[in-house]
Amino acid sequence: xxxxxxxxxxxxxxxxxxxxxxxxxxxxxxxxxxxxxxxxxxxxxxxxxxxxxxxxxxxxxxxxxxxxxxxxxxxxxxxxxxxxxxxxxxxxxxxxxxx
Numbered sequence: 001x002x003x004x005x006x007x008x009x010x011x012x013x014x015x016x017x018x019x020x021x022x023x024x025x026x027x028x029x030x031x032x033x034x035x036x037x038x039x040x041x042x043x044x045x046x047x048x049x050x051x052x053x054x055x056x057x058x059x060x061x062x063x064x065x066x067x068x069x070x071x072x073x074x075x076x077x078x079x080x081x082x083x084x085x086x087x088x089x090x091x092x093x094x095x096x097x098x099x
Contacts, residue, residue, distance in 0.1 A: 001063050002063060002097050002098075002099065003061065003063060003097070003098040003099045004061070004062055004063065004064070004065055004068050004095055004096065004097055004098065005059060005060070005061055005068070005095070005096045005098050006059065006060040006061075006062070006068035006069060006071060006072045006093065006094070006095050007057065007058070007059055007072075007093065007094045007095075007096065008057065008058040008059075008060075008072040008075060008076060008091070008092070008093050009045065009055065009056070009057050009058075009090075009091075009092045009093075010055070010056055010058075010076060010079070010088060010089075010090060010091045010092070011046075011047065011053060011054065011055045011056075011088075011089040011090040011091075012030075012053070012054045012055075012056065012079070012083075012086045012087065012088060012089065013052055013053055013086065013087040013089055014026055014051075014052050014053070014054060014085075014086055015052060015085070015087065016085060017051050017052050018051065019051060020049070020051055022051075023050075023051055023052070023054060024044075026054070026083075026086070027044045027054050027056065030042070030054075030056065030079060030083065031043055031044070031056065033078075033082070034058055034075055034078065034079070037075075037078060038058075038060070038071055038074065038075050038078070039060075040058050040059060040060045040071065040075060041058065041059045041060075042056060042057070042058045042059075042075075043056065043057055044056055044057075045057040053089070058072065058075050060072060060075075061098075065095050068095050069093070069095055072093045072095075073093070076088075076091055076093075
Protein backbone atom coordinates (compact mmCIF):
# COMPACT_ATOMS: atom_id res chain seq x y z
CA UNK A 1 0.00 0.00 0.00
CA UNK A 2 1.36 3.42 -0.97
CA UNK A 3 1.78 6.35 1.36
CA UNK A 4 0.79 9.59 -0.35
CA UNK A 5 1.52 13.13 0.76
CA UNK A 6 -0.65 15.98 -0.42
CA UNK A 7 0.90 19.43 -0.39
CA UNK A 8 -0.97 22.70 -0.77
CA UNK A 9 0.80 26.05 -0.98
CA UNK A 10 -1.07 29.31 -1.21
CA UNK A 11 -0.34 33.01 -0.92
CA UNK A 12 -2.83 35.39 0.62
CA UNK A 13 -3.07 39.15 0.58
CA UNK A 14 -4.15 40.61 3.91
CA UNK A 15 -5.19 44.13 2.84
CA UNK A 16 -6.17 45.26 6.33
CA UNK A 17 -3.02 44.10 8.10
CA UNK A 18 -0.99 47.02 9.41
CA UNK A 19 1.75 45.10 11.20
CA UNK A 20 3.49 41.76 11.43
CA UNK A 21 1.67 41.16 14.71
CA UNK A 22 -1.73 41.55 13.01
CA UNK A 23 -0.63 39.33 10.12
CA UNK A 24 0.64 36.58 12.43
CA UNK A 25 -2.62 36.63 14.35
CA UNK A 26 -4.55 35.95 11.12
CA UNK A 27 -2.06 33.32 9.91
CA UNK A 28 -2.15 31.45 13.22
CA UNK A 29 -5.95 31.51 13.17
CA UNK A 30 -6.11 30.16 9.60
CA UNK A 31 -3.56 27.42 10.39
CA UNK A 32 -5.31 26.36 13.61
CA UNK A 33 -8.73 26.18 11.97
CA UNK A 34 -7.38 24.17 9.02
CA UNK A 35 -5.70 21.75 11.43
CA UNK A 36 -8.87 21.33 13.48
CA UNK A 37 -11.25 21.05 10.54
CA UNK A 38 -9.22 18.77 8.24
CA UNK A 39 -6.67 17.05 10.50
CA UNK A 40 -3.79 18.41 8.41
CA UNK A 41 -0.56 20.21 9.19
CA UNK A 42 -0.53 23.91 8.34
CA UNK A 43 2.07 26.64 8.78
CA UNK A 44 3.38 29.91 7.39
CA UNK A 45 6.15 28.95 4.97
CA UNK A 46 7.23 32.19 3.30
CA UNK A 47 6.90 35.97 3.10
CA UNK A 48 7.38 36.18 6.86
CA UNK A 49 8.57 39.80 6.79
CA UNK A 50 5.71 41.12 4.66
CA UNK A 51 2.80 42.71 6.54
CA UNK A 52 0.19 42.06 3.89
CA UNK A 53 1.31 38.86 2.15
CA UNK A 54 1.22 35.41 3.77
CA UNK A 55 2.50 32.22 2.18
CA UNK A 56 1.11 29.12 3.83
CA UNK A 57 1.66 25.41 3.41
CA UNK A 58 -0.74 22.58 4.21
CA UNK A 59 0.13 18.86 4.19
CA UNK A 60 -2.00 15.73 4.36
CA UNK A 61 -1.00 12.07 4.44
CA UNK A 62 -3.17 9.25 3.15
CA UNK A 63 -3.21 6.05 1.16
CA UNK A 64 -5.60 7.12 -1.63
CA UNK A 65 -4.75 9.92 -4.08
CA UNK A 66 -8.39 10.88 -4.51
CA UNK A 67 -8.87 11.40 -0.78
CA UNK A 68 -5.65 13.41 -0.37
CA UNK A 69 -6.49 15.64 -3.35
CA UNK A 70 -10.03 16.16 -2.06
CA UNK A 71 -8.76 17.24 1.36
CA UNK A 72 -6.38 19.77 -0.25
CA UNK A 73 -9.16 21.18 -2.47
CA UNK A 74 -11.59 21.43 0.46
CA UNK A 75 -8.95 23.16 2.59
CA UNK A 76 -8.36 25.82 -0.10
CA UNK A 77 -12.11 26.39 -0.50
CA UNK A 78 -12.47 26.61 3.28
CA UNK A 79 -9.94 29.44 3.46
CA UNK A 80 -11.66 31.37 0.66
CA UNK A 81 -15.11 30.97 2.23
CA UNK A 82 -14.19 31.67 5.84
CA UNK A 83 -11.87 34.62 5.26
CA UNK A 84 -13.47 36.58 2.39
CA UNK A 85 -11.45 39.65 3.37
CA UNK A 86 -8.27 37.80 2.33
CA UNK A 87 -7.38 37.59 -1.34
CA UNK A 88 -6.05 34.27 -2.66
CA UNK A 89 -3.14 35.30 -4.90
CA UNK A 90 -1.65 31.95 -5.81
CA UNK A 91 -2.46 28.31 -5.20
CA UNK A 92 -0.52 25.11 -5.95
CA UNK A 93 -1.20 21.51 -5.02
CA UNK A 94 0.82 18.37 -5.48
CA UNK A 95 0.39 14.76 -4.48
CA UNK A 96 3.56 12.74 -4.00
CA UNK A 97 4.11 9.06 -3.37
CA UNK A 98 6.40 8.79 -0.35
CA UNK A 99 7.01 5.03 -0.20
